[in-house]
Amino acid sequence: MIVVDRRSVIPVQKQIALQVKKEIILGKLREGDKLPPVRELAQRLGVNVNTVLRALDDLVHEGVLDVQHGKGYFVSKSEILPKELIEELEGIAEKLKSSGVDRSLAMVLLMEVWKGE
Amino acid sequence: MIVVDRRSVIPVQKQIALQVKKEIILGKLREGDKLPPVRELAQRLGVNVNTVLRALDDLVHEGVLDVQHGKGYFVSKSEILPKELIEELEGIAEKLKSSGVDRSLAMVLLMEVWKGE
DNA sequence: CATAGTGTTCTACTACATTATAACACACGT
DNA sequence: ACGTGTGTTATAATGTAGTAGAACACTATG
DSSP, rough: OOOOOSSSSOOHHHHHHHHHHHHTTTSSTTTTBBBHHHHHHHHTTTHHHHHHHHHHHHHHHHHHEEEEEETEEEEEOOOOHHHHHHHHHHHHHHHHHHTOOOHHHHHHHHHHHHHHH | OHHHOOTTSSSSHHHHHHHHHHHHTTTTSOOOOBBOHHHHHHHHHHOOOOOOHHHHHHHHHTEEEEEEEHHHEEEOOOOOOHHHHHHHHHHHHHHHTTTOOHHHHHHHHHHHHHHOO
């Protein structure tokens, strides 16, 4: 399920790109799958077609999607994340919330601990 | 250590606010501690004074900081995060990286798993 | 070859984060 | 009372994300 949060500080364009990648890594979108038409996506998300277009173009440049003029956007590669990792993440999310950490702060902490790359 | 990433899609203003909160929750800034002068912070971070000011004002409104005209900004409340949680986060960060997940995608996954709030 | 479904490009407009610069206001030590 | 260090406010200029709307181009199907 792809959604955008208009209150977020993260540009809608980036949110869409990241959400598509998320769907892929969670295995909900698989190699070869066709994405909905850009106009439909735009309407569903309540954003402009151009915004969707720019998001998907970024993913094409990254090699995640594949586009065919007149046909549509397709998933070109998919690496699925182990389910255990997701569960582990869920556990940590709960603990952080219990400690009074909110979404944004959780992200910063994860980044603080990321190091490298 | 507070830093801003100019390439990030997250507004500098927000980055600064989040970084200060991070320093507090990690225990590096404690209740009553005085922050560096806004001009000094601005120079150190390579941003404009106004930007620092807006970031800190947000934190004042949140009740995290306390400001005294002519004196400075002070930490007004501090809740420190358990060290085990940090270590747990570090562990999962490593695993995610091994699975080819990058910074941005890691954030999206964390948010996906967050639910509620 | 006509039509419907798709992606593509362009231009104009708006909103907002950020910068730059300056002037103003409060606190404290001398 | 002054000067230095601090926060505060205001204005103008710039850059980028996002919107809106239209026209264009490719693909498949009948």
